[in-house]
Amino acid sequence: MRVALVDAGGANIGSVRFALQRLGVEPELTADAEAIRTADKVILPGVSTAGTVMRRLRQLDLVDTLRALRQPLLGVCVGMQLLFEHSEEDDTPCLGLLAGTVRRLPPGAGIRVPHMGWNRLSLRREDPVLAGFSDGDHAYFVHSYAAPPTEDCVAASDHGRAFAAVVRRGNVVGAQFHPERSSTAGARLLRNFLEAPSP
Amino acid sequence: MLARRIIPCLDVRDGRVVKGVRFRDHVDMGDIVELALRYRDEGADELVFYDIGASPEQRSVDRGWVERVSARLDIPFCVAGGIRDVETARAVLHAGADKISINSPALERPVLITELAEAFGVQCVVVGVDSIREADGEWRVRSHTGDPARMRAPSVRTLDWVVEAQRLGAGEIVLNCMDQDGVRRGYDLAQLAEVRAVCTVPLVASGGAGEEAHFADVFRVADVDGALAASVFHGGRIRIPDLKRFLRGEGVEVRDA
Numbered sequence: 001m002r003v004a005l006v007d008a009g010g011a012n013i014g015s016v017r018f019a020l021q022r023l024g025v026e027p028e029l030t031a032d033a034e035a036i037r038t039a040d041k042v043i044l045p046g047v048s049t050a051g052t053v054m055r056r057l058r059q060l061d062l063v064d065t066l067r068a069l070r071q072p073l074l075g076v077c078v079g080m081q082l083l084f085e086h087s088e089e090d091d092t093p094c095l096g097l098l099a100g101t102v103r104r105l106p107p108g109a110g111i112r113v114p115h116m117g118w119n120r121l122s123l124r125r126e127d128p129v130l131a132g133f134s135d136g137d138h139a140y141f142v143h144s145y146a147a148p149p150t151e152d153c154v155a156a157s158d159h160g161r162a163f164a165a166v167v168r169r170g171n172v173v174g175a176q177f178h179p180e181r182s183s184t185a186g187a188r189l190l191r192n193f194l195e196a197p198s199p
Numbered sequence: 200m201l202a203r204r205i206i207p208c209l210d211v212r213d214g215r216v217v218k219g220v221r222f223r224d225h226v227d228m229g230d231i232v233e234l235a236l237r238y239r240d241e242g243a244d245e246l247v248f249y250d251i252g253a254s255p256e257q258r259s260v261d262r263g264w265v266e267r268v269s270a271r272l273d274i275p276f277c278v279a280g281g282i283r284d285v286e287t288a289r290a291v292l293h294a295g296a297d298k299i300s301i302n303s304p305a306l307e308r309p310v311l312i313t314e315l316a317e318a319f320g321v322q323c324v325v326v327g328v329d330s331i332r333e334a335d336g337e338w339r340v341r342s343h344t345g346d347p348a349r350m351r352a353p354s355v356r357t358l359d360w361v362v363e364a365q366r367l368g369a370g371e372i373v374l375n376c377m378d379q380d381g382v383r384r385g386y387d388l389a390q391l392a393e394v395r396a397v398c399t400v401p402l403v404a405s406g407g408a409g410e411e412a413h414f415a416d417v418f419r420v421a422d423v424d425g426a427l428a429a430s431v432f433h434g435g436r437i438r439i440p441d442l443k444r445f446l447r448g449e450g451v452e453v454r455d456a
Contacts, residue, residue: 014294039236114321117424138455
């Protein structure tokens with residue numbers, strides 16, 4: 001199985017790569033459109049800002065490539081936010097693979113932003129990417145922006161308001177939390193994604 | 200609901216975990232990866248590695264051990280000590296650290312906080328604050344606390360610095376209450392509550408943990424997001440599974456290990 005890890009400049013690329021290696025998969029770190037198009041699975045990581053990562057994807061001429069993928073695509077954290085139409089962060093037009101706008105989490109009484117730490121997943125519907133998950137499992141989040149829990153949301157979490165923690169629509173999967181740092185739950189999500197059928 | 204975090208802090212020198220007695224006579228405690236995985240298995244929510252050699256010796260962190268930890272550890276970790284510029288921070292983050300923590304370099308050149316936040320996002324940037332109550336009753340910061348001979352008192356009020364650090368781009372504050380440090384009589388609840396009132400980003404308490412009840416107190420009274428401790432965990436005085444069971448019984452939301 002060839003797994004392409006899109007090199008969009010995020011700082012967590014190394015950690016995602018290590019997490020895949022722990023599952024026995026050696027991903028190909030690449031910014032090459034052909035390598036991405038022909039991979040069995042594609043992962044778009046990203047710790048940075050929506051604007052920075054989108055700018056880099058445009059510079060690398062990868063936007064259309066990512067939009068046209070038929071094989072399973074996983075966006076992690078900012079990588080998941082980019083799957084949506086638009087992000088409030090730097091007023092950034094995104095990939096538009098999922099409907100909705102990513103908005104800043106509102107601070108409030110006892111609600112600190114960034115949302116940083118382990119929070120519970122609330123499962124919304126059964127999905128292969130959540131095989132083996134239980135309602136209330138903890139995952140590790142670090143983010144200030146989040147996508148709304150639209151109909152593509154298979155697991156939500158809550159920080160001041162409900163937001164999408166895991167999304168899936170067809171071949172497109174997103175995790176707002178960091179699977180590479182979410183212990184057993186994180187490894188499970190990655191394994192489920194890697195086991196998803198490729199076309 | 201967001202779980203309150205339990206964070207063991209490990210001192211690192213030359214890629215080994217060490218335990219210091221009064222800043223010297225460091226005792227080797229073992230391999231950094233082995234100890235990190237042991238804490239992970241026990242249910243630690245996050246780890247902080249403090250490179251105690253880096254800052255006083257004016258050298259930057261050796262990224263070799265950061266990479267070794269990242270390859271094996273599947274919970275988040277933060278690296279502190281010896282990070283004084285964007286390039287060093289980049290090397291540490293790219294080696295796999297989730298966050299970097301800066302303390303003295305931020306006091307010397309506050310715009311460093313902004314440079315790091317712009318380069319990597321605020322969520323990667325932790326500002327550590329060493330604070331002590333002075334004779335006039337005010338809490339003020341200290342810098343270069345890793346080496347008693349070089350410690351400085353820059354005459355900055357702790358509350359002012361916490362506000363300023365957030366304005367500049369800090370994504371998390373770790374407040375180390377020096378009066379409490381190593382005394383094991385509990386966290387400095389009064390100071391932490393005052394800092395909490397001006398801190399809208401996550402706040403981590405450090406200094407003073409001696410028994411399980413101290414953790415319940417600091418979460419309930421000072422409403423901190425995380426509690427950091429070193430000696431009580433390393434010495435085996437508090438075991439993390441027991442601590443979490445206790446906290447859960449006290450109604451504190453913690454992660455199931």
